[in-house]
Amino acid sequence: MAAEMGRMPFFYNTEGRLVQVDYALAAVGRGSTTLGLRTKDFAVLASQVKPTRPLLEPAEKVYVVDEHVGATGSGYIGDVTTLVDEVRVTAQRHRLAYDVPIDMGTLSRTLAEHLHSFTMYAVRPFGASIILAGADELGIQLVQVDPSGTTFKGSGFAIGQHADEALDVVHKGYRPNLTVEEALALASRAIEDVNGGKSEIEFGIVRGDTKRFERMPLENAAA
Amino acid sequence: MAAEMGRMPFFYNTEGRLVQVDYALAAVGRGSTTLGLRTKDFAVLASQVKPTRPLLEPAEKVYVVDEHVGATGSGYIGDVTTLVDEVRVTAQRHRLAYDVPIDMGTLSRTLAEHLHSFTMYAVRPFGASIILAGADELGIQLVQVDPSGTTFKGSGFAIGQHADEALDVVHKGYRPNLTVEEALALASRAIEDVNGGKSEIEFGIVRGDTKRFERMPLENAAA
Amino acid sequence: MAAEMGRMPFFYNTEGRLVQVDYALAAVGRGSTTLGLRTKDFAVLASQVKPTRPLLEPAEKVYVVDEHVGATGSGYIGDVTTLVDEVRVTAQRHRLAYDVPIDMGTLSRTLAEHLHSFTMYAVRPFGASIILAGADELGIQLVQVDPSGTTFKGSGFAIGQHADEALDVVHKGYRPNLTVEEALALASRAIEDVNGGKSEIEFGIVRGDTKRFERMPLENAAA
């Protein structure tokens, strides 16, 4: 299996699959379980902080992109942070050029083009998926962008380890009128259920009334 | 088979086939069933919205390119959206340079050249086919462009999964004097027949009288 | 066989053959049967329009290059149309620079150089042969250019599927004093004989008296 892969480094295989993109998605699937939840009033980002070595500060998992936008990601950490920096620069450029906050459509489209270009011109695609949460003229928005440059909009996303199971938990508990507290609890439950118990989780939230994204202090999400 | 492919990444095989282009067409063949229908009065684009995960908004499948032109595509989503952006920029440049809407011939020729150049100079061809529908001086036009840069004109196209079967359904139900409603119903039937039943479908339409392309709200195409 | 080819992508094989050029010729051999016929008074281009899917307009097979020159080709359609565009630009540049129509020698030499350069510097040679028909100071001329940049002049050419058999039919029926009607009928017969019966054929003609090349409406070439 490994040997066959070695022979088709960057191209389509006979079934028309871009194998390096598939393997990049496998890299995402090894990352921390990471979620995004959205109602019409707010959006929450949540990412498991993997148990680490002693004396190590947990890594930042939720990032402020701009006043009104936050991000989280899963996959290669170096790839995630490089992409978040890209997104931050995109947002700042927009403010400088147009003197208004960037809208989520432009922001996610620019990120998607960046990721896509690495599937056509570069040595390798990025090994990371990113979830953006933000508030703009169209309201609260939640977007996921994958290594192939594919963009998804929605009210609930999960990436990283056990993403499908975590999304299942979210789906069952989701209601459009969730309160913030309920949403945080739901996200915690989803991450903990699929990772075998209590977990450190980092949260971020953007609210429609303030149009501000804030990281939330780490907590040991207990019942 | 996979191993053999790995040894001939970008070149002709002994039969004179560009294997990467063939595999790119295989990528298109894995995409959503997507149709274009044309009469002398209008053209309709229709693309199945694949059943998605809960809490996920269906992806946009029909795109406004310019006032008088729309597009849809099948294959790698990142490739489709990148190509649609190319087409949009081409149309806008034409307006800026000549102050008139771009004609369908120039637009499809530019897209075909772009796709073709990736079979001669690039790391990989695009894994997407595009259907353009537009209205210009020559009337209503429907064009399909493939990864090799091959362009087709006609009154009915199908790309993506089960394209041949879907085209068969379209062919049997097609009449040059179809009404818009009949055309939409025919497209719905073709997509649903080959995908095993009711499907979410996104539509777009360009009419000869208004020379305007419009996306149509998603509907559950039922009988 | 396929595996061996994979190991010698662009170079000479032990017998001094440029294998990718040979395979590109194989691509030409899979294209539509396409002919050129010349007398001292006119030259005719004829290309079979392969039976296509319903609702599909037949593809253009004969192209106007300039007032006095036409072209047809066989092989990868994207390659054929890209080369025809090259030839058109060459002809227009000549008009702009010298204010006279380009002569067939310069035109075919430029095309041959373009094709040849892709055997020395590029990722792959073009997978298309082109037949040019034109009228200049030296009279009516018919030229074929192959993927290796080899140029042929003559009174009868055939490229694409069953080219050898079609050329045989042409050869047997050719007379230097053919009328236009006889030439068209001969070309039709050659294409139909080798493709098993009635075929859609697209024609083009350049005449010595008018020095104009014209595409001819598609007809179902019957007896």
Add this chain to the structure above:
Amino acid sequence: MAAEMGRMPFFYNTEGRLVQVDYALAAVGRGSTTLGLRTKDFAVLASQVKPTRPLLEPAEKVYVVDEHVGATGSGYIGDVTTLVDEVRVTAQRHRLAYDVPIDMGTLSRTLAEHLHSFTMYAVRPFGASIILAGADELGIQLVQVDPSGTTFKGSGFAIGQHADEALDVVHKGYRPNLTVEEALALASRAIEDVNGGKSEIEFGIVRGDTKRFERMPLENAAA
């Protein structure tokens, strides 16, 4: 094993791992045992000086980056010193541009981006991990950056040979209120325990009160 590796030089393997990055980490794992310890009042860097050939001065293992920052590293020595030079230049540029000492966040982020870019654009990733110790507005900081561009913050790091065991010793002896002398002794013990006895160790220290980093004379760390 070696043969398989040879076939997948720079890409993801089927499990989504960047194999060259993994192998670069293996290069780090062959380097000298190297530690960083932090309390709120100071941070200590310690690196084993491998027993060398006679008549050879021990290589510098702890580097002054700027007045307030020091560095150590493990892996390919040429890679370590090249990275330290990068970091020094970054710090000097910051002083020139802003007239203030660089903060640890900017410094480590720049180093991480540099390392990350070599996993996407270069022939090979760096074969070295770096530990930075510095004092800025936020207090005493200790950061480790890996070949993939991943950054860690914390109070205790170990890289190089037997890093896991050495970190275990550090963890067991660590207390937030360690004195400098206790910290140096703890670092010595950790390095010596895992390397089978008395070792030459080079130290460096940055203190919160002076905000200065100083290399410490080599000593034979005995009881």
Add this chain to the structure above:
Amino acid sequence: MAAEMGRMPFFYNTEGRLVQVDYALAAVGRGSTTLGLRTKDFAVLASQVKPTRPLLEPAEKVYVVDEHVGATGSGYIGDVTTLVDEVRVTAQRHRLAYDVPIDMGTLSRTLAEHLHSFTMYAVRPFGASIILAGADELGIQLVQVDPSGTTFKGSGFAIGQHADEALDVVHKGYRPNLTVEEALALASRAIEDVNGGKSEIEFGIVRGDTKRFERMPLENAAA
């Protein structure tokens, strides 16, 4: 054999042979039998015109380079014509720069450097050998240049199919005081003997008295 070749594309083999150059010479050995003969009064170029398809004009085999120089070649036709164009441009540049006809030494040296450079920098060496015949201050000169950039001067050359046998015939019949008619007859005989009988042959001649090179009308060289 073919498989082994595939593994050593452009380099020396263990015996120090540039295999691609050897294979390029094999390409030359598949071309038309082509000769050059020289006396102190004239030089003759002769190249067999291979029997071609009906309705095809024989390809030009002898080329006027400048008033006083002619050329012929064997190997890939596209390579031959590209090299002849190079030589023509070299001669014209010399006239423009110095206002005198180019001497044969400079002309052949420039061609040799061009061919040599493709053995060091390019994707493949040229698959053609060229024979130049010209008249300059030093008298009548005949030069052969091979794909490796090796240059030969002499009174008799043969390249292409059966070159060795043809050269043998030439050698046996050669006398320094051959008349033009005898030289043409000798060249004809050499080409026909090794190709099994009567052949179309194209000739060219440069004479010392006129210092002019002229192509000679094709003739069926009979006894």
Add this chain to the structure above:
Amino acid sequence: MAAEMGRMPFFYNTEGRLVQVDYALAAVGRGSTTLGLRTKDFAVLASQVKPTRPLLEPAEKVYVVDEHVGATGSGYIGDVTTLVDEVRVTAQRHRLAYDVPIDMGTLSRTLAEHLHSFTMYAVRPFGASIILAGADELGIQLVQVDPSGTTFKGSGFAIGQHADEALDVVHKGYRPNLTVEEALALASRAIEDVNGGKSEIEFGIVRGDTKRFERMPLENAAA
């Protein structure tokens, strides 16, 4: 073994070793036995002049870099001389820019960076190690730089064939208060012991009092 190597040209192997750098060190290990010795008053360079063919002048093995610096090397001769030229240019540039002799730290660091860069960006690392001996503000200095860009400082170095054994001889005979004569005799003995007897040796010396480096005439180092 050779075949396996062929498959991993420039990257890390599974153990994190840069194999081409290891092989470059093997090239150094095939060169002449070459030594450097240092006391606080002087440094001596000594390199065996391999027995050569008759009528051949022995190659220069010890090089003057600048008034106060000398060099010797082992490995590929072309690589050694190219590196020595690099070092000379570096020293001259420093004189031009700052009007003072270059210090040994800057000189050896620049050489190390040059060597290191060829392990990250180039087709191959250099196959040579260099020993520099010089006098600057810090006194007499002796530095060895390897193909990986690793730099060593010390009082005794050996590179080339039997380097370990030669260093062993040097070590046993070394005393910090060696006289120049004793140092030269010790170096001679080390080279001759490991190479089986009397050898031609080239010497160079830099003294602290004069701060000048001088090559010494070849001598047959006898008892």
Add this chain to the structure above:
Amino acid sequence: MAAEMGRMPFFYNTEGRLVQVDYALAAVGRGSTTLGLRTKDFAVLASQVKPTRPLLEPAEKVYVVDEHVGATGSGYIGDVTTLVDEVRVTAQRHRLAYDVPIDMGTLSRTLAEHLHSFTMYAVRPFGASIILAGADELGIQLVQVDPSGTTFKGSGFAIGQHADEALDVVHKGYRPNLTVEEALALASRAIEDVNGGKSEIEFGIVRGDTKRFERMPLENAAA
């Protein structure tokens, strides 16, 4: 054997040998037997002119580089002549820049750097060794430069076929006070002994009194 070579195109093998350089030396070893002899009063270059085809002028084997310098070489003829042109240009540039003849040290160093650079940056090393003979301020000098850029100075060199045996003959007959006639006879004998009898030989000579290099007319070196 051939297959193994194919897998290690340009790098070090496991023993630290640059295999392509070794194979380039094999190319030199297939060239004509070529000698250089030097006394303090003159230097002689001699190269066997291989028996060639009839009607072929023997190729030039000894080249005038500048008034005071000559060259000969062995290996690929195209490589030899390209290198001789390099050397000629170097000598002319020196005259233009400094208005004095180039010294042999600068000339041979420039050639060596040119050859060396093709072992680090190019597709292949040159397949030729060059012997330079010249007269400058330091007297008569004889230098050999190899494909790796290694330079030798001496009084007797042999390259090409049977070089070792030829050098042996030279060595046995060499005396520092050879007359020109004796030197030419010795060179002839060396070439003829190792090539099985009488040979065409081309000579060149540079004398200390005139400081001029001259090619000598070909002669059939008989007893």
